[in-house]
Amino acid sequence: MSDTQLKPANQDYEYGWHSEHRYKFKAPPGLTEDLIKDISKRKEEPEWMLEKRLEGFREFMQKPMPTWGADLSAIDFNEIIYYLQPDYQKNKNQTWDDVPDDLKETFERIGIPEAERKFLAGVSNQFDSESVYSKLKGAWEEKGVLFFDMDTGLKEHPDIVKEYFGTLIPASDNKFAALNTAVWSGGSFIYVPPGVKVGLPLQAYFRINAENAGQFERTLIIVDKDAEVHYIEGCTSPSYSTNALHSAVVELIAHEGATLRYTTLQNWYSSVYNLVTKRSKAEKNARVEWIDYNGGSKATMKYPSVYLAGEGAHAEIVSIATANKDQHQDTGGKAIHAAPNTTSKVTAKSISFDGGRTSYRGLIKVYPGMENCKSDIECDALMMGPNAESDTYPYMEIEDDTAQIEHEATVSKIGEEQLFYLMSRGLTEEQAKRTIVHGFLDEFERTLPMEYAVEFNRLVDLQMEGSVG
Amino acid sequence: MSDTKHNGNMLEIKGLKGGVEDTPILRGIDLSVNGGEVHAIMGPNGSGKSTLANILMGNPRFHISEGEMYFRGELLNELEPDERARLGLFLAFQYPSEIPGVSMDKFLRDAYNSVKQDSVSVGKFAKKLRKKMDDLEMDESFASRYLNEGFSGGEKKRSEMLQMAVLEPKLAVLDETDSGLDIDALRIVAESVNKLKNPEMGVLVITHYQRILQYLEPDYVYIMLQGRIVEKGGPELAEKLEDKGYDWIREKVGLEG
Numbered sequence: 062m063s064d065t066q067l068k069p070a071n072q073d074y075e076y077g078w079h080s081e082h083r084y085k086f087k088a089p090p091g092l093t094e095d096l097i098k099d100i101s102k103r104k105e106e107p108e109w110m111l112e113k114r115l116e117g118f119r120e121f122m123q124k125p126m127p128t129w130g131a132d133l134s135a136i137d138f139n140e141i142i143y144y145l146q147p148d149y150q151k152n153k154n155q156t157w158d159d160v161p162d163d164l165k166e167t168f169e170r171i172g173i174p175e176a177e178r179k180f181l182a183g184v185s186n187q188f189d190s191e192s193v194y195s196k197l198k199g200a201w202e203e204k205g206v207l208f209f210d211m212d213t214g215l216k217e218h219p220d221i222v223k224e225y226f227g228t229l230i231p232a233s234d235n236k237f238a239a240l241n242t243a244v245w246s247g248g249s250f251i252y253v254p255p256g257v258k259v260g261l262p263l264q265a266y267f268r269i270n271a272e273n274a275g276q277f278e279r280t281l282i283i284v285d286k287d288a289e290v291h292y293i294e295g296c297t298s299p300s301y302s303t304n305a306l307h308s309a310v311v312e313l314i315a316h317e318g319a320t321l322r323y324t325t326l327q328n329w330y331s332s333v334y335n336l337v338t339k340r341s342k343a344e345k346n347a348r349v350e351w352i353d354y355n356g357g358s359k360a361t362m363k364y365p366s367v368y369l370a371g372e373g374a375h376a377e378i379v380s381i382a383t384a385n386k387d388q389h390q391d392t393g394g395k396a397i398h399a400a401p402n403t404t405s406k407v408t409a410k411s412i413s414f415d416g417g418r419t420s421y422r423g424l425i426k427v428y429p430g431m432e433n434c435k436s437d438i439e440c441d442a443l444m445m446g447p448n449a450e451s452d453t454y455p456y457m458e459i460e461d462d463t464a465q466i467e468h469e470a471t472v473s474k475i476g477e478e479q480l481f482y483l484m485s486r487g488l489t490e491e492q493a494k495r496t497i498v499h500g501f502l503d504e505f506e507r508t509l510p511m512e513y514a515v516e517f518n519r520l521v522d523l524q525m526e527g528s529v530g
Numbered sequence: 531m532s533d534t535k536h537n538g539n540m541l542e543i544k545g546l547k548g549g550v551e552d553t554p555i556l557r558g559i560d561l562s563v564n565g566g567e568v569h570a571i572m573g574p575n576g577s578g579k580s581t582l583a584n585i586l587m588g589n590p591r592f593h594i595s596e597g598e599m600y601f602r603g604e605l606l607n608e609l610e611p612d613e614r615a616r617l618g619l620f621l622a623f624q625y626p627s628e629i630p631g632v633s634m635d636k637f638l639r640d641a642y643n644s645v646k647q648d649s650v651s652v653g654k655f656a657k658k659l660r661k662k663m664d665d666l667e668m669d670e671s672f673a674s675r676y677l678n679e680g681f682s683g684g685e686k687k688r689s690e691m692l693q694m695a696v697l698e699p700k701l702a703v704l705d706e707t708d709s710g711l712d713i714d715a716l717r718i719v720a721e722s723v724n725k726l727k728n729p730e731m732g733v734l735v736i737t738h739y740q741r742i743l744q745y746l747e748p749d750y751v752y753i754m755l756q757g758r759i760v761e762k763g764g765p766e767l768a769e770k771l772e773d774k775g776y777d778w779i780r781e782k783v784g785l786e787g
Binding site: 487 | 587588589590610611612614615616620621623626627629630631632637640641642644645676677697
């Protein structure tokens with residue numbers, strides 16, 4: 062077994078292409094109050110949204126950069142383009158045929174048409190700052206399910222947006238949530254009426270496609286009483302040498318008895334900073350699941366959280382991360398037990414390849430008087446290669462004696478003995494490493510719909526290409 | 531293929547010296563094995579038996595300092611373990627690794643396709659696997675378990691036998707396959723080997739104890755001490771060890787305990 066010769070991960074980045082797009086409007090780099098007013102005006106937004114954006118801007122300017130987590134010192138906010146408007150007519154009745162050819166070409170390369178044909182229930186693809194295509198299957202429309210890009214959602218249902226927007230993640234929450242509030246564009250807006258169970262997953266794909274373009278999508282999902290939905294987003298990002306910033310905000314509200322699963326598969330290009338705030342609220346007997354895979358990017362900081370606000374609520378957080386050379390995945394999850402008899406389960410699995418670093422960062426909080434809460438945390442880290450790093454930061458704030466908290470953590474290295482064993486059965490060194498890595502992630506793969514499991518496998522293999530010589 | 535180097539034998543080991551990491555262990559091993567033959571290497575702990583098995587299969591923790599190993603006409607010394615497997619060499623491990631999340635059937639199909647340079651479909655392989663498992667009287671559920679994960683000692687050894695059955699090697703090396711097994715488990719595993727044996731296949735059994743040899747009936751028995759083969763004989767040699775232990779042979783060759 063020879064020492065693995067490293068090549069830059071981006072060399073084989075399958076999604077590192079760039080199709081030609083025309084922009085109707087492309088803001089100059091940098092952020093000013095005027096730009097924010099301009100964005101809001103171009104989007105014909107209500108006054109209250111402009112106020113929110115300006116509040117976000119003020120918070121952003123005064124908030125310090127986080128001093129913990131990943132190294133963000135290379136981000137230059139003055140170099141980033143905060144708003145782009147692709148050149149096509151928006152039309153909420155668009156079908157796939159109406160999508161411009163060069164965009165189709167783009168989607169084809171990330172496998173969208175298949176996903177669309179196979180189990181499309183509604184698709185909302187974000188192309189840079191705007192959604193180009195949004196469609197909802199007739200049956201659900203009849204049941205009152207709303208699924209739009211966020212801009213359209215705001216236009217069509219300003220009352221619902223106003224009621225929930227920023228309630229879980231106010232602009233003052235952190236510097237990047239503030240930035241998102243100031244310049245957000247696109248993202249998904251979903252409302253599922255009481256009792257409606259959406260059988261097939263709703264899907265959206267995102268990508269950053271212009272040099273230095275920030276991507277600041279804003280997603281708001283409200284699942285009403287006893288309703289059910291599964292939302293999936295997949296992300297890829299093309300090749301550029303300069304740093305791009307992705308800073309999304311996602312708010313999920315699960316009303317009494319509702320079930321909401323949010324699945325993310327991300328494979329950002331290795332220059333992207335991926336700094337995302339995701340938070341949800343689970344009312345009485347509601348269940349919220351965050352399923353999160355973070356691959357690629359230069360640095361990711363993301364800790365999906367669930368605020369367990371009603372008795373009997375359950376949170377499930379699955380955080381999977383793979384870090385290649387010079388990448389840092391600082392990920393995990395938070396469960397805040399703010400009602401009695403609430404339960405949470407956090408499963409974190411990470412793989413650091415040679416020269417990569419994964420950090421698990423998680424918080425379990427139980428408020429005083431919140432009796433009989435239970436939480437299970439399981440963190441497994443696999444290190445592959447001599448310079449792989451992995452660390453864990455499990456925070457616990459347990460203020461009630463009746464809480465039952467279980468925490469298990471394992472760290473393992475891909476052992477020479479395991480590799481020898483598999484190779485003695487005829488597997489090549491690369492096959493053997495893949496076998497071990499996919500085995501490690503098997504449990505997670507099983508939670509994904511078939512098409513996404515296939516895509517996920519491909520993403521992980523792509524990550525491995527940079528580390529298997 | 532030059533007959534001068536491997537003398538036409540399936541496995542030909544000549545003047546082999548080597549060890550684990552920096553420690554020299556083997557001090558000159560000569561051995562030849564052919565199809566249809568059962569050879570047994572016996573020796574006390576630390577005699578170098580398992581080192582020989584690991585060097586044969588290409589464990590990267592072990593090294594060769596001198597000598598050659600030929601298998602089916604090919605020089606093994608520099609080949610990767612997977613290349614040796616493709617030539618038809620199989621090692622049943624003393625301590626098989628556990629690989630979480632990898633199901634037996636998926637793994638076995640990958641291994642089969644790799645060793646046989648084939649690409650059998652899931653369905654076709656499932657049938658093949660079922661037949662092999664029936665032959666070995668193994669429960670169907672075994673195929674969907676994760677590779678060796680949480681297996682008992684006996685189950686791990688049976689897993690090795692199933693792998694051997696699927697890969698159909700030309701030469702099977704059994705490294706202390708009998709260790710840690712109670713008498714029933716030992717019998718089951720030994721019977722598996724006998725079922726898999728065929729006139730083309732050679733078997734090299736490495737063991738401390740004679741008991742597995744009651745089932746496997748070796749044609750040739752060797753005694754290894756301090757990195758050398760110090761005595762050769764037939765099945766009677768194993769019986770002699772059973773009666774007398776290893777001390778008489780130490781005395782005979784003039785080695786201290």
